[in-house]
Amino acid sequence: MTLTAEPSTPVQPTELARAHDILTTIVRAYGAKVVGQSSLRTSLLVAMMTGGHVLLESVPGLAKTTAAEAIAEAVQARFKRIQCTPDLLPSDIIGTQIFDPATGRFDTQLGPVHANFVLLDEINRSSAKTQSAMLEAMQERQTSIGGVNYPLPQPFLVLATQNPIEQEGTYHLPEAQLDRFLIKENLDYPSLTDEAEIVRRVNSGIYDDAAPALASASIDDVLFLQSLVRRVYLDPSILNYIVQAVFVSRNAEQYLSPDLAAYIQYGASPRASIAFSAVARALALLNGRDHVIPEDVKFFRHQVLRHRLILGFEAAADNVEPETIIDAIFAAISVP
Template identity: 60%
Template sequence: MAQPAAPTRITPDEMHEARRIVGGVTTAFERKVVGQAGLRESLLVGLFAGGHILLESVPGLAKTTAAQTLAHSVDGSFRRIQCTPDLLPSDIVGTQVYDATKNEFTTQLGPVHANFVLLDEINRSSAKTQSAMLEAMQEQQTSIGGETFELPRPFLVMATQNPIEQEGTYTLPEAQLDRFMLKEILDYPTPAEEAEVLRRIDAGVFDDDVAPAATLDDVRRMQGLVRRVYVDDAIVEYVVGLTYVTRHVSEYIAPELARLVEVGSSPRASINFVKAARAVALIHGRDHVVPEDIRRVAHRILRHRIILGFEADAEQIRVESVIDAVFAAVRTP
C-alpha cells in the first residue's frame, strides 16, 4: 500500500500571514476581554484545529463576551442558545413549518447553523437535546425532514457548565464529554483585571462591536496551515504513551492516585493532542510541534477524559494532580 504524501512545509510567507491573523484576532479579543489568556488560547486552538470547547466556571466571567468577540473578530455569525429542561432538539437544529398560503412545508434552520454557537449551561438541557447538539458537532450537518443541511465552516461550539448549581441539571455522559476537544476552567480575575473591567465600562469600550481583524477565509486558511504543521514521530509516540498510561495508571503512578481513576482516556485524546498541539505551535509562530506544546494543552485535553471515582471528591483531589503524575511517568522526547 502506498504511503500518504507528507504535507508540504509551511513557507515563510505563510507563516508571516499566520502571525498577522493571530495578532489581529488577539488584539481584537483583548479589547473586550480582560485577562483570560488561557481562554483566548483555547478558543483560538479550537477555531484553528476544528475542535469544540467545554467551558466551566461560575457566572459572570465573560464567557458570552469572549465567544461574541471572537466571532466578530473574524466576521463570523454568532448564536447563543440558553439551555433549559424544556429545550427541544428542533429548537436547536431547526424544523419544518407548514405554510398555508403555499400549501407546503418550509424548512426553518435552527440557531446551530452559525459559525460560532454558544450553548449556555448545556447540562440544563435534557439528554435527548444534548445528543442532538453533539451529533451536529460530530457530523457537521443536521437532518430536517429527511433533508441534510451542511453546517457553515468554520463551525465552533462553546458549551458552558456552572459547577456550583447541580439542581435540575443533566450530567453529560462520558461519551459525550469525549467529543469536546478541550475543557477550559475559568477562574476569577485578579483585582487589577477587575478594576480594568470597570474602567473600560466607564469608557464605553463594551458598547460597540469589535471591528473584524480577519475573515472567515483567513480562518479556513489557518485551518489548512494547522494540518501542515510538522509532528515528529517521537512526539507521536510521546502522545500515545501518555494516553496509554491513563488506561494503566496502576502500573505507572502512585497507588494513592491510581486507585482514584475509574476510566482512562480514549484514542480521541491522542488525536486531539496532536491537533491542539499543531494549533498551539502555529499560534506561537512555529511550523513544528515541540513537547512543550503537548504539555501546554495537557490539562485541557485530559481533564474531562480521565474519570475519577467519588473518593477523589471526598479527599479533594483534582484530576489535574493525576494528569501531572501521568506526565511525570512518561519520558519527554
C-alpha cells in the same frame, strides 16, 4: 512500537508570516473586548484553528458570552447564543419545518446552530434528548430536518458552558459525550487589576453596539489557518510521546504510585491522542513555529485530559483533582 508521522507539504516561511499577521489581528480585536482570561483566549483560538469544540466550566458572570462574541466578531463570523433550559427541544436548536397555509407547503426554518460560533449556555440544563441533538450536530457537522441534510457553515465552533456550583435541575453530560469536546477549560475569577479594567471599560461604553470595531480578519483567514495547522510537522518521537501519555492513563497501575493509580477508574480513549495531536499543532502555529515541540503537548495537558479521565468516588472523597493525576502521568514518561 515506533510510530511514523503523516507526510505533508512543509509550511513555508511566507505562510507562517501570514498566519502571524492573522492571529495578531484576531488577538488585538479580541483583547479590545475581553480583559485577561488568556487561557480562554488560547482555548478559543486553538478550537477555531482545529475545528474542535470547547467545554467551559465556570460560575456566572465571567464574560463567556463576551468572549465568544468577541472571537466571532474578530473574524466576521456569524454568532448565536442558545440558553439551555429543561424545556428546550431539539427543534429549537437544529430547526424545524413550518406549514405555510398560503402555499400549502412546509418551509424549513434552520435553527441557531447554523452559525459559525455557537454559545450553548448551561448545556447541562437541557434534557438528554436535546444534548444528543446538539452533540450530533457537533460531530456530523450537519443537521437533518424532514429527511434533508443541511451542512453547518465552516468554520464551526461550539462553546458549551456548565455551572459547577448549581446542580439542581440539571442533566449530567455522559462521559462518552464529554469526550467529544476537544478541550475543557476551567475559568476563574479575574484579578483585582483585571476587574477594575472591566468596570472601566463598561463605564466607557466600549461594549455598546455603537462602539467602533477594530480591524478584523475574515472567514477565509480562519480556513487558511485550519489548513495550515494540518501541515505543521509532528515528529514521530512527539507522536510517541502523545500516545504514551494516553496509554499510561489507561494502565496507571504500571506507571504511577498505587495510591494515585487507584483513583483512576477509566483512562482516556484514542480521541485524547487525536486531540493532543491537533492541539499541539495549533499551539506550535500560535507560537510561530512550523513544527511541534514537547512543550506544545504539555502546555494544554490539563485542558485535553481533565474531562477524559474518569476518577472514582475515592478521588472526590480525598479532594483529588484530575490535574494532579495528569501531572503525575506526564512525570512518569520520558520527554523526547
